[in-house]
Each structure stands twice: as C-alpha cells, then as structure tokens.
Amino acid sequence: SSSQPLQQPPYNEHISIGSRYYSLLRDVEVMFTSMFYTDYVPLFGGFLDKLNGQSSMLERTFKDLNAVIEKIINDHLYKSNLLESAQNDDTVDVLLGLLNDSTFPFNTMNHIKAIMMNLFVGANTISAAVIWALAELIKNPIPMKKVQEEIRSVAQNKGYILEGDLSKLKYFKAVVKETFRLHPLAPILVPRETLQKCNMQGYDILPKTIVIINAWAIQRDPEYWKDPEVFMPERFMESSVELKGHDVMSMIPFGGGRRVCPGYTFSPVSLELVLANLLYSFNWELPDGLSKEEIDSNVLPGIIMHNEKQLCLIAKKSF
Numbered sequence: 398s399s400s401q402p403l404q405q406p407p408y409n410e411h412i413s414i415g416s417r418y419y420s421l422l423r424d425v426e427v428m429f430t431s432m433f434y435t436d437y438v439p440l441f442g443g444f445l446d447k448l449n450g451q452s453s454m455l456e457r458t459f460k461d462l463n464a465v466i467e468k469i470i471n472d473h474l475y476k477s478n479l480l481e482s483a484q485n486d487d488t489v490d491v492l493l494g495l496l497n498d499s500t501f502p503f504n505t506m507n508h509i510k511a512i513m514m515n516l517f518v519g520a521n522t523i524s525a526a527v528i529w530a531l532a533e534l535i536k537n538p539i540p541m542k543k544v545q546e547e548i549r550s551v552a553q554n555k556g557y558i559l560e561g562d563l564s565k566l567k568y569f570k571a572v573v574k575e576t577f578r579l580h581p582l583a584p585i586l587v588p589r590e591t592l593q594k595c596n597m598q599g600y601d602i603l604p605k606t607i608v609i610i611n612a613w614a615i616q617r618d619p620e621y622w623k624d625p626e627v628f629m630p631e632r633f634m635e636s637s638v639e640l641k642g643h644d645v646m647s648m649i650p651f652g653g654g655r656r657v658c659p660g661y662t663f664s665p666v667s668l669e670l671v672l673a674n675l676l677y678s679f680n681w682e683l684p685d686g687l688s689k690e691e692i693d694s695n696v697l698p699g700i701i702m703h704n705e706k707q708l709c710l711i712a713k714k715s716f
C-alpha cells in the first residue's frame with residue numbers, strides 16, 4: 398500500500414466515486430485472481446507481465462483503488478472536523494479513531510487503508526449471493542412458492558421482515574444454504590501452504606507446497622450430495638450441516654480454519670435480510686421472451702463468482 402500522505406482537498410478530482418466504484422470493484426476482483434508470470438518465474442516473469450499489460454493494469458487498478466479509499470477517508474476526516482458528536486459514526490470513523498492508538502497493533506493509515514480494501518472487496522459478495530438465490534428460485538417455481546408462503550406467513554401484514562423473524566424461517570434458511578452449496582462465491586479458497594509432509598489419496602505432498610481447495614467441487618461431490626446438480630433446499634431441512642465450515646468434506650462456502658472468511662459472522666444475516674424482504678414484498682417474473690432455461694449459470698472471471706449475464710427479472714409488488 399502507498400505510504401504517501403493523504404492529499405488535502407481538492408484531491409483526486411478525476412475520481413468520481415459513483416462512476417468508478419462498480420467498474421473498480423470488478424477490476425480489483427479480477428486482479429486478485431489474475432496470473433502473474435513473475436510469481437512463477439521471478440527472473441523473467443516481470444518482463445512478460447509488462448509485455449501482456451498485466452503490470453500496467455495492476456498499477457492502474459491500485460492507483461484508482463487508493464484514490465477512492467483516500468477520498469472516502471478525507472471525506473470522513475473533513476466531516477468529523479465539522480461534527481463533534483460521534484452519534485453518526487460509521488465503520489470508517491471507527492477505524493480512523495484507532496489511528497495512533499498504541500493499544501491497537503494495526504494503527505497506521507496504511508493499516509486502515511488495507512482494512513478498507515478488505516471491506517471494499519467483501520462488500521460485493523452479498524449482492525452476488527442475492528442474485529444467485531433469485532436466479533435459482535425463478536428457475537424452480539415450487540421452492541419459490543414454498544419460501545414466499547413461509548416468509549409471508551411469518552411477516553403477516555407487518556410490511557417487512559426484521560432480523561428477529563429470520564430464526565423462524567426454516568425453509569428460507571435451507572434455500573440460502575442450497576444457494577451457497579451450488580454457488581460458493583469464492584470457490585477456490587485462499588491458498589494454503591503445507592507445514593509438513595502428508596499423504597492424500599496416495600499422493601505424497603511435500604512441506605511448503607501450495608494447496609488449492611476447490612469448494613465448488615466439494616459442494617457438488619456425488620459422494621456427499623444426492624443429485625448434486627439439482628437445486629433442492631429440502632436436503633437441508635433435516636440436516637445439521639452449517640455454513641461455518643465444520644463439515645470440511647462437504648460444505649465450506651465461507652472456508653474454514655484460521656483463514657475462514659471474517660465476514661462470516663454478519664454476512665449471512667445481511668444477505669438473509671435483503672433476500673427475505675425481496676421475496677416478501679415482490680412476486681418475481683421473467684421478462685417476456687426469456688425462458689428459465691436461458692438463465693445463465695456461467696460466471697465472470699475474478700475472486701467472486703458473479704453471473705456472466707446480468708439477471709433481469711420483473712418485480713411486482715405483492716401487497
């Protein structure tokens with residue numbers, strides 16, 4: 398990360414967060430999983446990365462990301478000079494409050510920028526999960542009907558679903574799990590390095606070997622899942638399988654162990670609240686001329702699995 402001091406306003410005026418935000422998110426996601434020759438052939442790889450444009454793409458993406466993060470930080474610093482009360486503090490205000498706090502080990506501006514980058518990349522997961530769930534439900538009208546009936550009977554005429562309602566939505570929770578099973582958002586977990594020699598299925602794995610874990614394949618393994626390609630939330634109704642990654646052989650949408658996704662604690666609730674309210678408030682239909690067979694399950698390149706073609710549905714107010 399950059400060690401340059403933050404710029405004073407007016408700063409980086411060419412960056413309008415609104416216009417660059419979404420394309421930057423995509424570029425950052427792609428960069429995270431791009432292959433760089435220099436990682437494998439340190440001597441000549443840099444030259445090849447320059448030749449194929451990877452290095453300049455990385456530099457440009459980093460520069461823009463840094464500029465967006467600095468703009469957000471500056472806006473917050475400027476705002477907190479105007480407002481004395483901490484009443485409206487958000488995550489960035491809290492992080493800035495830790496600057497130079499000697500009791501906190503990650504207290505420099507670069508640490509704060511790095512934490513913000515993690516949040517920035519993580520933020521796109523919730524919307525991706527909502528879209529996968531809606532795509533599966535529109536393709537499967539029986540689960541769609543069942544889940545909407547359950548949500549509407551719990552919410553009754555209240556007009557919305559609150560966090561406290563979620564624990565009563567057993568079938569809905571099964572829909573969420575089934576969505577994560579078929580569409581793990583980060584299918585190739587964070588790479589691991591072996592500490593000691595081990596043997597897996599007859600293969601000797603030496604210490605310091607990079608191991609890639611394919612959650613997508615694990616969650617569609619016919620040895621653990623009946624009809625693995627079929628969207629069938631019922632499979633989770635009587636099952637003790639959780640999202641947290643205790644069942645490493647069958648279900649790890651948030652990874653597991655020391656590198657488990659730190660968003661695990663709050664992401665499921667955020668996603669469930671958004672999805673449950675969308676299913677409660679609207680009936681969903683395909684636009685004229687589009688059949689459910691045409692809904693795309695292909696994914697874009699990058700660290701998070703997004704549909705290649707945008708999902709386009711018609712929402713009709715249900716009450």
Ligand code: HEM
Binds near residue numbers: 584586651654655
């Ligand atoms: C539905 C939502 C999400 C899913 C399915 C998801 C999934 C994952 C997975 C599978 C990993 C790799 C874990 C491993 O290798 O064991 C991961 C890592 C990570 N996630 Fe998430 N994530 C989600 C939301 C978020 C959010 C909202 C944030 C940030 C606010 C976030 C931040 C991170 C970070 C920083 C890592 C890297 C952790 C490390 O390397 O130690 N994630 N996530």
